[in-house]
Amino acid sequence: MTSDSQAVFAAAREVDFTEIPVIDAGALMTPDGMEDVAKAIHQAATRVGFFYLANHGIEAHVTDRAFAVARAFFDLPEEAKQTIAIDTDQRGWMASGMSTMEGAATWDLKEVFFWGLELAPDHPDVLAGKPLMAVNKWPDAVFPELKRDLLPYYDAVCGVARHVLRAIAVGFGAPRNFFDKRYDTPLARGQLVYYPTSERTHEAEQRFGVAPHSDFGVLTFLLQDDSGGLQIRNRAGEWIAAPPVPDTLVCNIGDLLQRWTNDRFVSTEHRVINRSGRKRYSIPVFFDPGTDAVIDPRDLNLPTGEAPRHEPVRTGDHIAGRNRKAFAQYRS
Numbered sequence: 001m002t003s004d005s006q007a008v009f010a011a012a013r014e015v016d017f018t019e020i021p022v023i024d025a026g027a028l029m030t031p032d033g034m035e036d037v038a039k040a041i042h043q044a045a046t047r048v049g050f051f052y053l054a055n056h057g058i059e060a061h062v063t064d065r066a067f068a069v070a071r072a073f074f075d076l077p078e079e080a081k082q083t084i085a086i087d088t089d090q091r092g093w094m095a096s097g098m099s100t101m102e103g104a105a106t107w108d109l110k111e112v113f114f115w116g117l118e119l120a121p122d123h124p125d126v127l128a129g130k131p132l133m134a135v136n137k138w139p140d141a142v143f144p145e146l147k148r149d150l151l152p153y154y155d156a157v158c159g160v161a162r163h164v165l166r167a168i169a170v171g172f173g174a175p176r177n178f179f180d181k182r183y184d185t186p187l188a189r190g191q192l193v194y195y196p197t198s199e200r201t202h203e204a205e206q207r208f209g210v211a212p213h214s215d216f217g218v219l220t221f222l223l224q225d226d227s228g229g230l231q232i233r234n235r236a237g238e239w240i241a242a243p244p245v246p247d248t249l250v251c252n253i254g255d256l257l258q259r260w261t262n263d264r265f266v267s268t269e270h271r272v273i274n275r276s277g278r279k280r281y282s283i284p285v286f287f288d289p290g291t292d293a294v295i296d297p298r299d300l301n302l303p304t305g306e307a308p309r310h311e312p313v314r315t316g317d318h319i320a321g322r323n324r325k326a327f328a329q330y331r332s
Contacts, residue, residue, distance in 0.1 A: 009203050009206070010203070010271070010273040012239040012241045013238060013239070013240050014241050019240060020048060020051060020052065020232070020240070021048075021051050021052070022054050022245060022248065023040045023052065023053055023054065024054050025053040025163070025164070026055035026057070028160075028163040028167055034167060034170055035170065037167050038167040038170040039171065042168070042171035045168070045253050045257075045261075045265040045266070046266065047235065047266075048234060049252055049253040049258075049267055049268030050232050050242060050250065050251070050252045050268055051250075051252075052245050052249070053164070053221075053248055054245070054248050056248070056249055057156075059156075060247070063223055065153070067223075067281060068149070069146055070194070071281060072143070073113060073146050073192060074113075074192070078095075080139065080142040081139070083139060084113075084137040086112075086327070086329050087137070087329065088329055089133075089134030090114050090134070090323055091116065091136055092113070093111075093112070093113050093137075094112045094113075094114065094327070096110065096111045096196070097328070098327060099210065099326060100211075100327075100328070101212065101213040101326060102213070102322075102326065104206075104208070105205070105206040105207070105211070106205050106206060106207050106211075108207070108210045109198070109202060109208065109274075110193050110195050111194045111196075112191050112192065113146075113191065115136045115138070115150070115154075115190050116136060116188060116189045117186065117187075117188055119135055120135070121135050125185065125291065130292070131316030131317060132189070132291055132316050132323075133291055133316070153223075154190050154285060157190075157223075157285045157287075160221065161219060162183070164219065164251065165179040165219070166179070168257075172300055172301045173301050174300060182290060182293040185290045186287060186289060186290060187290065187291055187315060187316065187319065189285070190284070191284050191285075191286075193210075193282045194279060194281055195209035195227075195229065195272060197277055197278065197279070197280075198273050198274050198275050208272060209229060209272035209280070211271055212233070212269050212270070213270070213326075214267040214270070216254060216286070216318065216323070217255070217256050217257075217286045217287075217315070217319055218256045218257040218287065218289060219251060219252075219254060219287045220250075220251065220254060220285070220286050220287070221250075221285045221287060222249060222250040222282055223250075223282065223284075224244050224282045225282065226244045227244075227279075227280035227281075228243050228275075228276055229275065229276065230242040230243075230271075230272055231272070231273070232269070232270040252267075254267050254286070255318075256295050256315065256319075259295055259313070261297070262300070262302055262306065262308060262309050288315055289315045290315065291314070291315055292314060293314070294313070295310075295318070296308070
């Protein structure tokens with residue numbers, strides 16, 4: 001690949017924040033402000049599928065500790081991380097090279113630690129082997145700080161996510177508690193993600209930090225550091241940058257919510273390429289319904305006369321099926 005073609009590879013236009021709006025989430029916490037926020041989220045979800053959440057209420061010391069423990073975890077020797085190697089329940093540490101997005105030219109550079117809702121070994125869904133319902137794999141023997149410093153952030157994000165879901169329900173004219181029963185035991189899966197710097201040799205092979213993809217579930221809440229590198233494909237098919245905005249979360253619509261809304265919301269393709277010259281870290285939480293929850297477009301106030309475009313599907317079955325296509329541990 002020539003230097004000119006390398007410049008073109010993964011090019012993305014810089015944007016202002018009318019294209020990816022910044023939404024003030026503060027009013028979500030008060031009943032009187034819900035309507036305006038619901039309208040703003042609805043507009044963003046139908047037009048671009050991505051938005052930033054400001055004033056989300058998660059304290060800075062909580063996010064700072066989460067980033068600090070992420071950096072420390074990925075700096076551990078490989079043999080320490082290997083003690084909690086990834087499994088087919090999607091828990092534990094996944095080495096670089098084990099993720100290949102559907103349709104990508106090659107594997108992703110990223111390295112990931114996966115966890116989810118804290119479940120005991122005797123939880124009925126764990127005992128039944130239901131999709132993605134599993135005990136977390138914490139490296140307590142070598143790095144007990146990970147669980148201690150990460151779970152407060154995880155719990156805080158899940159709290160914000162429930163408020164966003166209520167706003168989405170209001171935006172569709174549904175009861176505020178529409179999503180609640182479907183989220184009794186959510187598939188709230190978290191990731192710590194480390195992206196090495198993109199090198200010339202990587203780009204010659206069309207290798208990304210993570211290749212273009214859409215998220216599998218309902219809602220993603222992303223905490224990104226200040227390195228940049230996140231890009232999204234807008235409705236015109238153009239790649240645009242989604243740069244870090246201090247003290248915000250990036251929220252995006254996943255495939256299951258596009259399906260649930262009968263394609264009124266859009267699940268937007270995105271990718272990461274780290275050209276910052278330093279290590280990049282992000283912490284997404286994929287906030288999805290319980291594994292048995294049925295995603296059916298007929299449930300979310302279809303417009304009169306509009307036919308459902310998708311068959312009902314169970315959350316766990318859908319996400320597990322996408323995982324099997326993307327991650328190497330399912331093919332070993």
